[in-house]
Amino acid sequence: MALLFRRPKGTEDVLPDRVGYWQFLEGKVREVASRFGYGEVRTPTFEEAELFARSVGEDTDIVSKEMYTFEDRGGRLMALKPEGTASVLRAYLEHGLHKGGGLTKLYYISPIFRYEKPQAGRYRQSHQFGAEAIGSGEPSLDVEVIDLALSIYRELGLSEVSLLLNSIGCPKCRPSYRQELLKFARAHREELCGDCRRRMETNPLRLLDCKVEGCGRIMAQAPVISQYLCDECREHFEEVKGGLRSLGIPYREESKLVRGLDYYTRTVFEVVHGGLGAQNAICGGGRYDGLVEELGGPPTPALGFAGGVERTLLAMEAEGKLPELDERVEVFVAYLDDPGREALPKVLSELRRAGLRADGSYTGRSLKSQLRQADRMGARYTVIIGGEELAKGMAIVRDMELSEQREVPLDGTPKVLREKLG
RNA sequence: GUGAGCGUAGCUCAGUUGGCAGAGCAUCAGGUUGUGGCCCUGAGGGUCAGGGGUUCGAAUCCCCUCGCUCACCCCA
Missing domain, CATH: 3.40.50.800 (Anticodon-binding domain)
Structure with a gap:
């Protein structure tokens, strides 16, 4: 009991009696992604810290207070990767994959690191599987990526999943919505919680998904982004929804759904699961049409998603869908x-x-x-x-x-x- | 970073008004020559998270530290 060493807070040891569940999940991810025409990439566990500041956003929680950064012996500021997309895009540009023209479809399974206080479904080292489709702004690509994510969950046997969908516009139309939202919030400033008053400064869009009851009641009256989308964004969103319907994929339009990473444009989505407690998102993703350019590449529309391995396993456990493991010797x-x-x-x-x-x-x-x-x-x-x-x-x-x-x-x-x- | 709950054997947990540290499961060994499961008998295994305090006496009461869990924040 008086152990000399224990595992770092927020990390897990996966022992042989459970590792089969991980292998099963990883196998399904590989199988389905490859069926959709995505190729696997493996990127480094650490990158230059600046890469994430540029992509995820300097002011996001992930970058401003959750990154594991360190200076290497050459004095470079590095970081354990807090998410997967930035590394994949960096590799995409570094190896000139964009020069072949056309669409590049990649997937990955990778550990990620965030300095958080652990709770159910939240860890300091966790694992994500994800996919990125780079090089097309077609709404049908949004539909494919969402279909891929949901196909993985279906193949894993999960049924209690819901797709939440929204469009957060583009640099052309979002600012005007932001203005309207702020105007509304200022008018109700006195009724909002302290966190929300802070959000007015840091990230107004986050006002929408505050869980404090009073805020929720007020924000229910707030302007809705769909009313402010520019024609192009509105049309894109409609085509995505139409595509999903034609595939028979049910979704819930969630006008309050925003995402914590700065790079998203237009389509954003989340897959939530009913059996999980407070951290109920097993997957999050969206379109990021400006990110490749932000990282020094040519203007390139793209989108992707990331799913949490641990949360997905928790969901499978909640639904009794963990596979039977046979470790018997013959x-x-x-x-x-x-x-x-x-x-x-x-x-x-x-x-x-x-x-x-x-x-x-x-x-x-x-x-x-x-x-x-x-x-x-x-x-x-x-x-x-x-x-x-x-x-x-x-x-x-x-x-x-x-x-x-x-x-x-x-x-x-x-x-x-x-x-x-x- | 904030808040709440919990730390007793490998695991799950009892432990009375403060009075010798316990059970079940698991492990190991026996139950007559070289044969598993079920059953029976026995054994090993504890800094009661750690440190301090109160007391004749602390797993039990008080304080501090550490750890775990859950929630907030945020997110996969």
């Missing part, structure tokens, strides 16, 4: 005496070379305890070797389920067991 090897003990490594190795999942006793205990161990490991068969049988070139093969056993030529056991296990 064959256990036990020994009776010293000659048996000496022969064990070779017998075990041959079983493994024959492709069987095999394990053996290394503990130097009684046969009884070895069989107990075999039982606990779920072994379907146990090979028992002893001097008497070895002298005849034989081994005992015991069927643990039927409690039956017989002698089999030792060098034929891998073949026999392979056939039995079919």
